[in-house]
Amino acid sequence: MSDIAKFLGNEANALLSHVCKGLPKEGFHLPGPDFIDRVVALSDRKPSVLRNLQALYNHGRLAGSGYLSLLPVDQGVEHSAGASFAPNPQFFDPENIVKLAIEGGCNGVASTLGVLGIVSRRYAHKIPFILKLNHNELLTYPNKYDQTLFASVEQAFDMGACAVGATVFFGSEASRRQIEEVSEAFRHAHKLGMATILWAYTRNTAFKTADADYHVSADLTGQANHLAVTIEADIVKQKMAENNGGFNAIKFGKTSPKVYSELTSDHPIDLVRYQVANCYMGRVGMINSGGESGKDDLHQAVRTAVINKRAGGMGLISGRKAFQKPFAEGVTLLNAIQDVYLSKDVTIA
Template identity: 70%
Template sequence: MELKELLGDETSSLLGHECSTIGRERLSTPGPDFVDRVLAGGDRPPAVLRNLQHVFDTGRLAGTGYLSILPVDQGVEHSAAASFAPNPEYFDPLRLCELAVEGGCNAIASTLGVLGMAARRYAHRVPFIVKLNHNELLTYPNRYDQVMFASVRQAFDLGAVGVGATVYFGSPESMRQLREVRQAFQAAHGLGMFTVLWAYLRNEAFRRDGVDHHTSADLTGQANHLAATVEADIVKQKQPQGNGGFRALGFGKTSDLVYEELTTDHPIDLTRWQVVNCFMGRVGLINSGGASSGQGDLAQAVRTAVINKRAGGMGLIVGRKSFQRPMAGGVRLLNAVQDVYLDPDVTIA
């Protein structure tokens, strides 16, 4: 399907928008030379830069500076049955790696068990990112807490080029999670692996008067800034679905300028605020593809990619939308998302 057909009534709004809040010239934007231009002057060890460049040079997006990552930690995060029952072949770790290869992804991010089982067959074919911590839902009653399932050394030994972790900012456990992740990221950099932080919000108090502020641009922006502060090299964040979380919840500190001058209600401008909080794009922002809902998955994933790219983001991380369907369909969806980043007519706003 053509891009304009997938975007439908939003085509003009999404493809024609020009950002008048924080201009693109102020950002460090993705490109073939991103590692040399943006990262080489920092404190990352040479092996980290090498592994990041390896990921940028893999898959259909090789040489663009953009990323398409297949994430598969849902077997823990949402239960294996809920994740893989729609397509049971993906209970097999090797099939998940095959999807990443056939789909032209830059990398696959998954659990120690999945990547460990597939390491000798696939670690040299597609870059591995080991997700170190998880929120499992077998504990009763459910507790929403990220706990370590793997060590940095285990990730290194199986051939991973990067590690990932989640912090539930706003949760009672967030400070413990942050300390654990900071220590893990320091160890990963020491071994030459780059780091990815799932900088999510989690607190029932963030739902107020029927509005869910977990994806508010101002709150997720601050989560991104905290992620960059503990030296995440890439930040994974849900795309904003609104703004004004600090004001609605009546806590924390912000500035009226955020709402009056630095953002608008346009989705590209809201996502631009997320990029700004990633040290003006020096830390790459990848947005999540979200849950699979059926027929509308392709259009929704492409829409998310257009917004991310035009905001100055670095790519998309799409899991359930791709692996909860037969491999051929998953590959088509991944390729459609990648085509957005390959399209020279989809520019940074």
């Protein structure tokens, strides 16, 4: 606990002692070793989906805790391989991506058809694979907020993946088509026994104003989460909320004053608690993304993990902060994240 508090610095007391009052923890279905039996087994998911989800929860340093630490490396498509891997060229080789996930004690590795397919016979039985089905790519000019299917559900099944992942850019012009494509892909994945993870991101130039970037507002990302669980995502990946009031700022859509006056506050844990509430009060686990790599990555990663866990989230999915560093430093960062979820002193707020 002392190490975690040290990482948090001046925020330690505010983050570690906060109690959520607008949405108390007692109303939530919280992560735990029995989460599959207690929550997911009540759903329409097939036994083979439950088995694959349990395999994901039972792998790595967090095995048996009910929490997830995932390594996602699909940035080479959307951000270009150069932008992603030039900082650490060993990761141009897909095998090193999987090795980092294994050495870092992750529950699973999420990546592209090419990355996982090129090493699947060596590693698919050693760490759970999550095949990311769709991507945005930045060679199309001018850029547009869209996602294209790069892989099929059958290819994920054939390589031994335990789950498929996909992105929907909620709020973008192409979002309706993306919802249809991903909904059908998730239905097919469930039929074949694989779990589903949705990158539920908001994308619209109107969501960013002169005052704030509401792509990370609790109310807009919360609604994206609610749409994600509507198409039966088993796990939702979401950017951590940093502000609130997106609906009011863009003057579009519908909300309630109670969202801002009673259910949330300006405290970061309260903002993320609202994101979790939109995942059927925790019946579907929400993992937060680790964000871009920078100069203060270890502190930021631990801070994000503490907020996610105390809000009732299910874990962290951190890529660039880990793989854009020397291998050993990446392992250290992933382990620091996991230590938050293993700590009995970091409790639900």
